[in-house]
Amino acid sequence: MPSKPRNRVGEVYGQLTVVRLSDRRTKSGNAFWWCRCTCGRDREVPGDKLSHNTARKKPVITACLDCSKELQVEAVCAKNDREERQRRRDAEQRRADLKGKVPDSWLKLPLTDAHAREQGQVLFFRGTRCLRNHLAPYRINGGCLACAGQRPSADQSSG
Template structure:
């Protein structure tokens, strides 16, 4: 007969509060606990998944299934927002080097595809060279305009070639 588990009733793990013990056990003999989420939903969680240790390598449970999904989605959004800020900053830096070397109307275009979508525009200009060596605006649904033959590339013009060549 396995030993009786430590009483966890009333302990809080993230959004979960331990309410009562369950009759179930894991294969390893760990007890299950019924936990109530801050949203009111209940979830049965094995005791080895309840931990406050943030440096722990094993996964932990800290919310009901619905709230866990929402937290995961929020984390993805925060990561995407952080990456978008970095892309916009890199585009600003690249574009600042190109003043006078590319048409001014390109420099007034949105910085990234997400920025163009926010503004309801179809074109954006990062200030970077595409895989085929063109320096031109991009369409939000993909592709360098010089690659599609719609705009001449600024990378091939004499004003963008390095001095001394």
């Protein structure tokens, strides 16, 4: 017979509060616990998945199924927002170095494709070279305008 688990009733793990012990056990003998999420839903969670250790390598459960999906989406969105802010900072820096070397109209274009979508525009200029070494604006989902033959590259020697 497995040993009696320590009493976790009332402990809080993320959005889950342990309510009561379950009758189930995992294959390794760990007890399951019934937990209530802050949204009001109940979830049965194995005891080895409840932990306060953030550096832990094993996965932990901190919310009900619906809330954990929302948390995953929020984390992805936050990561994408951080990366987009970094792309815009990098583009601003590159464009500052290109002042006087490229047409001013290019420097007035949005910084990234996401920035162009926000402004309802089709073209953007990051200040980077394409795979064929052109320095030209890009079209959203369309690539370099110099590669498409619509605009010459700022650096005429490459191309």
